[in-house]
Each structure stands twice: as C-alpha cells, then as structure tokens.
Amino acid sequence: MTTVPQPRPEDGNSLKPGCIPAVEVKDLSLVFQTADAPVHALSHVDLTIEKGEFVSFIGPSGCGKTTLLRVIADLQQATGGTIEVNGTSPQAARLDRAYGYVFQSPALFPWRTVERNITLPLEIMGLTKTEQKARAKRVLELVNLSGFARKFPWQLSGGMQQRVSIARALSFDPNLLLMDEPFGALDEIIRDHLNEQLLDLWRRTEKTLVFVTHSIPEAVFLSTKIVVMSPRPGRIIDIIESSLPRDRTLDIRETPEFAEIAHRVREGLKAGHSYDDH
Amino acid sequence: MTTTSAIFAFPADLIRRAARGTALPVATILLLALTLWYAGTVFLNAAVVTDQYQRDRKTSWTTEEFIADTMSMERPVLPAPHQVAAELEKSIFGVRLTSKRNLLYHAWVTFSAAFLGFGFGNLLGIALAIAIVHLKSLERALLPWVIASQTVPTLAIAPMIIVVLGSIGFVGLLPKALISTYLCFFPVTIGMVKGLSSPEPIQLDLLRTYSASEVQTLRYLRLPASLSFLFPSMKVAVALAIVGAIVGELPTGAQAGLGARLLAGSYYGQTVQIWSALVAASVLSGASVGLIDLGERWLDRRLGGQR
Ligand SMILES: Nc1ncnc2c1ncn2[C@@H]1O[C@H](COP(=O)(O)OP(=O)(O)OP(=O)(O)O)[C@@H](O)[C@H]1O
Ligand SMILES: [Mg+2]
Numbered sequence: 001m002t003t004v005p006q007p008r009p010e011d012g013n014s015l016k017p018g019c020i021p022a023v024e025v026k027d028l029s030l031v032f033q034t035a036d037a038p039v040h041a042l043s044h045v046d047l048t049i050e051k052g053e054f055v056s057f058i059g060p061s062g063c064g065k066t067t068l069l070r071v072i073a074d075l076q077q078a079t080g081g082t083i084e085v086n087g088t089s090p091q092a093a094r095l096d097r098a099y100g101y102v103f104q105s106p107a108l109f110p111w112r113t114v115e116r117n118i119t120l121p122l123e124i125m126g127l128t129k130t131e132q133k134a135r136a137k138r139v140l141e142l143v144n145l146s147g148f149a150r151k152f153p154w155q156l157s158g159g160m161q162q163r164v165s166i167a168r169a170l171s172f173d174p175n176l177l178l179m180d181e182p183f184g185a186l187d188e189i190i191r192d193h194l195n196e197q198l199l200d201l202w203r204r205t206e207k208t209l210v211f212v213t214h215s216i217p218e219a220v221f222l223s224t225k226i227v228v229m230s231p232r233p234g235r236i237i238d239i240i241e242s243s244l245p246r247d248r249t250l251d252i253r254e255t256p257e258f259a260e261i262a263h264r265v266r267e268g269l270k271a272g273h274s275y276d277d278h
Numbered sequence: 279m280t281t282t283s284a285i286f287a288f289p290a291d292l293i294r295r296a297a298r299g300t301a302l303p304v305a306t307i308l309l310l311a312l313t314l315w316y317a318g319t320v321f322l323n324a325a326v327v328t329d330q331y332q333r334d335r336k337t338s339w340t341t342e343e344f345i346a347d348t349m350s351m352e353r354p355v356l357p358a359p360h361q362v363a364a365e366l367e368k369s370i371f372g373v374r375l376t377s378k379r380n381l382l383y384h385a386w387v388t389f390s391a392a393f394l395g396f397g398f399g400n401l402l403g404i405a406l407a408i409a410i411v412h413l414k415s416l417e418r419a420l421l422p423w424v425i426a427s428q429t430v431p432t433l434a435i436a437p438m439i440i441v442v443l444g445s446i447g448f449v450g451l452l453p454k455a456l457i458s459t460y461l462c463f464f465p466v467t468i469g470m471v472k473g474l475s476s477p478e479p480i481q482l483d484l485l486r487t488y489s490a491s492e493v494q495t496l497r498y499l500r501l502p503a504s505l506s507f508l509f510p511s512m513k514v515a516v517a518l519a520i521v522g523a524i525v526g527e528l529p530t531g532a533q534a535g536l537g538a539r540l541l542a543g544s545y546y547g548q549t550v551q552i553w554s555a556l557v558a559a560s561v562l563s564g565a566s567v568g569l570i571d572l573g574e575r576w577l578d579r580r581l582g583g584q585r
Pocket of ligand 2: 065067180
C-alpha cells in the first residue's frame with residue numbers, strides 16, 4: 001500500500017484548514033429505482049470530513065448510513081450532487097486503494113483460514129509472504145484473536161468473525177477507514193475494549209475514520225464529529241462537533257460534557273422520528 | 279447403469295460407509311438387486327429353455343432342474359450373475375494381462391480414451407463457463423449452441439467424428455477421446471457457470487474495495503466458490519466420458535476396448551461376454567466417480583469444510 005497519498009511532512013497538522021478534505025459531499029442525492037416506488041435513500045446531503053477526523057453516522061435503521069458509506073467507497077453511484085474523496089472522484093480513490101471498508105456483516109471467505117482471510121488484500125496488492133504473515137500477526141493481536149489464525153470462519157462466533165473482518169481492513173494500513181457498524185454484534189466488554197483500541201489506533205496514526213453506529217454512547221465516545229441522520233428521505237439533520245479532547249479514556253463517559261453531547265444526539269434522533277410521523 | 283455402478287461402488291467408499299453404519303442399507307440394496315437379477319434370469323430365459331425341451335422331446339422335469347437350466351445356457355437372453363462372474367474371472371485372471379483376450383486390457387483402452395476426453399472436457403467446460411460468466415453477451419451467443427450440441431444423438435455423430443478425423447490421419451485414442459469430450463464438457467459448463475456466478479454481492483464488493491482485477495476476482499473468489507459446483511458436474515461428466523469412449527469404439531471395426539467387446543459379443547450372440555463388458559464399464563464408472571468423490575472430500579477438508 002504505497003499508492004495512498006500520504007500527508008507530506010510539510011503539511012504539518014493535517015487538521016489545518018486549506019488541506020484537501022478526506023471526503024467532501026455536496027448536495028448529494030441517491031434514488032433507488034425499485035419495482036414499485038423510487039426510494040430516496042439520500043437527499044441533499046452536505047458533509048465535509050477533514051483528514052484525521054473521526055466521524056460517526058448515527059440514525060434509525062433505513063436512514064441511508066450504509067448507502068452514504070457505499071457512495072464514498074464507490075460501491076454505489078449517487079444520482080445527484082458531487083462527492084470527492086481525497087480530492088478525486090470516489091472511483092479514483094478506490095482504484096488507489098485509498099480506504100479500507102468494514103462491511104455490516106463479516107463477509108469472510110469460508111474456504112480461507114482466519115489468517116488467509118486477513119492476508120487476502122495483501123495478496124491482491126502483491127506483498128511478500130513474510131510481510132503478509134507479519135501483518136496478519138500484528139492485526140490479529142490488535143483484535144485479540146492471536147490464537148485463531150489457523151481456524152476457519154465457521155469455527156468462530158459471529159462477533160469473532162466481525163473482528164477478523166476489522167483486522168482484514170486494518171491489515172493494509174489504509175489512511176481512510178470506512179466502518180459499517182463494526183461492533184454491532186459484540187458484547188459490551190469487548191466492544192469497550194475495541195473502542196479503546198480503535199481510538200488509540202486513530203490517535204497514533206492520524207487516520208481518518210468514518211464509522212456507522214446505532215449506539216449513542218459509542219458515537220459520542222469515539223467521534224470528533226457526529227452526523228445525525230433521519231429516514232424517508234435519508235438526510236442529515238444535525239452535525240455535532242465534539243468538544244471532547246482527542247485524548248480520552250472510557251472514564252470520559254461519566255463527565256457532564258459527555259452527557260451534554262449525548263443529549264444533543266438523542267434530541268436530533270427524536271426530531272428525525274417526529275418528522276417521520278407526519 | 280447407475281444402479282450397477284452403485285452396487286460396484288469404489289471399495290474405499292464402501293469401507294467408509296460401513297464404518298459410518300450405512301453398511302446395512304448398502305447390503306440390502308445389493309441383495310435386492312441380485313434377487314431381481316436372478317428372478318429376471320429365470321423369467322427371461324424360460325421360453326428358450328421350454329423350446330429346447332420341446333426340441334429334445336423332454337416331457338418331464340423338476341422345477342429345480344428347470345431353474346438350473348435357465349442359469350446355465352451358453353447364450354442366455356439374460357445370463358445369471360454367477361455366469362457373468364465366472365466369465366469375468368476367466369477373462370481377467372484366465373489370460374495374460376497384455377493379451378487381447380483380457381478384459382482388463384480392453385477396460386484400460388476404454389479408460390485411457392475416456393480419461394483423456396474427460397480432461398479435455400473439463401478444460402473446455404471451464405473455459406466456456408469463464409467466458410460466459412465474464413462476457414454477458416456470450417451467454418446469449420454461446421449457451422444455445424452448448425445446449426443444442428447435446429441434443430444431437432451421440433450414436434449419430436460418433437461415426438462422423440471417427441471418419442472425419444480418420445481421413446486427416448487421427449486414429450485410435452484421440453477420436454474416441456474427442457467423443458468423450460463432446461459429451462462431458464456440457465455438465466461441466468453448466469455447473470461452472472452456476473458456480474462462478476455463486477459469490478455473494480458483498481464478497482464481490484469486498485474485492486472491489488481492493489480494486490482487484492477481473493483475473494484476481496476469478497482466482498481469489500469465483501474459482502474457489504465454484505468448486506462445490508464443479509465436483510458434482512465432474513461426477514456426471516466422468517460417467518458420460520466412459521459412455522462416449524465406448525460409443526467411439528463401435529464404428530471403428532471394434533479392435534479394442536469395452537465397446538469392441540460389446541460389439542463382438544453381439545456379433546456372435548455371446549450375451550455373457552456382453553454382460554461382463556457392461557459390468558466392467560459400470561465398475562469403471564463407479565470407480566471413477568468414487569475417485570472424484572475422494573478428491574472432493576480431500577479438497578473439502580483442506581478448504582475448511584465442516585464435514
Ligand atoms: N440496492 C437497493 N435497492 C433499493 N433500495 C435500497 C437498496 N439499498 C438500500 N435501499 C434502501 O435505501 C434505504 C437506506 O438503506 P441503508 O442500507 O443505507 O440504511 P441504513 O441506514 O444503513 O440502515 P441500517 O441501520 O438498518 O443498516 C432503505 O430504505 C433501503 O430500503
Ligand atoms: Mg446499514
């Protein structure tokens with residue numbers, strides 16, 4: 001993975017205004033033409049994600065979180081508006097292998113061991129066997145699955161499979177990580193642990209993270225920016241810049257600041273729902 | 279042919295099945311088939327034996343005598359299993375292995391043509407399937423021809439292939455193998471088109487995020503996903519390949535091979551020889567299917583199958 005445009009040293013702080021944003025979405029719309037009525041999955045979405053930000057999408061089921069992530073990843077094409085990823089088209093960014101994507105379900109290949117599932121992107125990108133092994137070992141440690149390298153996916157629980165898929169996305173060290181409810185299937189303890197790991201990874205590497213979740217505490221704990229969405233048509237109803245410091249531990253969840261942000265997210269979600277009732 | 283090939287299934291497979299406690303059903307079916315066969319022998323040969331008795335002006339006989347006579351004719355309508363077994367023993371162990379009178383020699387001749395044809399058929403079938411899956415336009419252009427090719431009776435096309443190839447100097451193994459190919463590429467194509475299209479959208483999306491090329495998608499996703507479709511197709515194909523090789527031996531004047539034995543047997547009314555050649559063909563098919571089954575299980579274990 002050498003093709004990813006790295007922020008050059010002279011750029012200094014990548015959060016500095018004027019730097020090319022990781023994702024820039026303007027007036028984006030996406031309509032699915034289905035057999036009966038067209039589905040407005042996204043409607044007039046405006047969003048800028050700076051490099052190094054941790055952005056969460058939160059909203060009720062069906063509000064277009066996955067769709068927006070897929071548009072960023074060039075897995076789906078918008079029907080209106082513009083979108084740029086790293087200052088280029090999503091397609092160019094995809095061809096550049098600029099992002100790692102964690103799907104809502106693990107999408108492991110059943111005929112490959114855990115280790116070989118993780119090395120899949122590395123094989124495709126042509127890394128040496130030793131490098132592949134080393135990286136697989138490292139990311140497996142990161143998701144606490146060191147002992148499972150030689151197991152096959154069906155021998156793992158659903159949550160473990162999801163962790164393998166996270167390890168797979170981390171293995172090729174992309175600068176932009178798109179994660180679709182990666183921790184949805186995990187228990188509270190492991191979820192906390194992985195939240196901390198992810199936060200730590202993000203701080204150390206200055207990666208840009210785009211993260212879909214249904215959990216308000218998770219969104220508030222992780223994010224520098226929380227995007228609250230609402231369905232029918234899928235749109236953004238609030239963007240909350242977090243006032244929490246970048247360096248945080250799980251204890252921060254007990255602070256009044258945390259509660260305040262969580263409250264605002266909840267109010268946003270409620271507003272989206274009441275709109276729905278009309 | 280399928281019942282006989284089940285009866286003469288590959289020994290390793292039989293042993294495994296016995297270990298898994300399925301020996302009883304297998305033995306029951308075997309016994310039932312043998313009983314039916316013996317009953318058929320008596321029933322079908324009865325008329326001939328009666329004729330013979332009339333010619334010999336034989337007026338009284340016991341039931342045992344009659345039944346014994348239906349099972350010991352030189353040219354029965356349907357030979358009894360033990361007659362076929364005796365003929366098999368005589369023609370396998372009674373003559374040198376390299377002799378043209380040894381059944382194993384003929385089985386080998388047929389098998390080598392079938393095997394070569396099976397190899398070609400798989401290559402052709404897989405290549406066609408890859409083309410069809412990747413070029414949507416080919417699906418409409420190619421598939422009708424692939425299907426039409428199988429509606430032509432093999433017996434009609436076999437002599438033409440033999441004659442045409444013979445006229446340009448190809449004789450012996452190759453023309454027969456090509457007839458096998460013609461028959462057995464079809465199930466492989468159909469199975470592989472299904473198998474190569476079997477990956478889920480999310481798996482294809484995953485490779486898209488790695489901007490994997492079509493060739494990489496084929497290698498890392500489509501081909502491994504298609505294996506569970508390939509093996510059942512191969513089992514059908516290998517049986518067809520043997521049929522193809524046998525049919526290919528009929529129009530050549532029948533010098534060697536199981537087809538030759540069938541033809542020679544019917545020239546001279548040697549029904550016992552015909553039946554022993556049929557049994558040999560069934561055993562050959564059964565063993566080939568068994569081998570492919572073993573290969574499937576081996577690969578399945580290597581690729582993390584849950585069995
Ligand atoms: N391929 C498709 N064809 C038609 N409609 C679709 C398609 N994909 C998504 N939709 C519709 O678009 C809307 C948004 O779907 P999306 O998957 O983005 O929701 P989501 O916010 O990710 O929901 P969840 O939290 O349940 O994952 C839904 O109404 C869904 O029915
Ligand atoms: Mg979703």
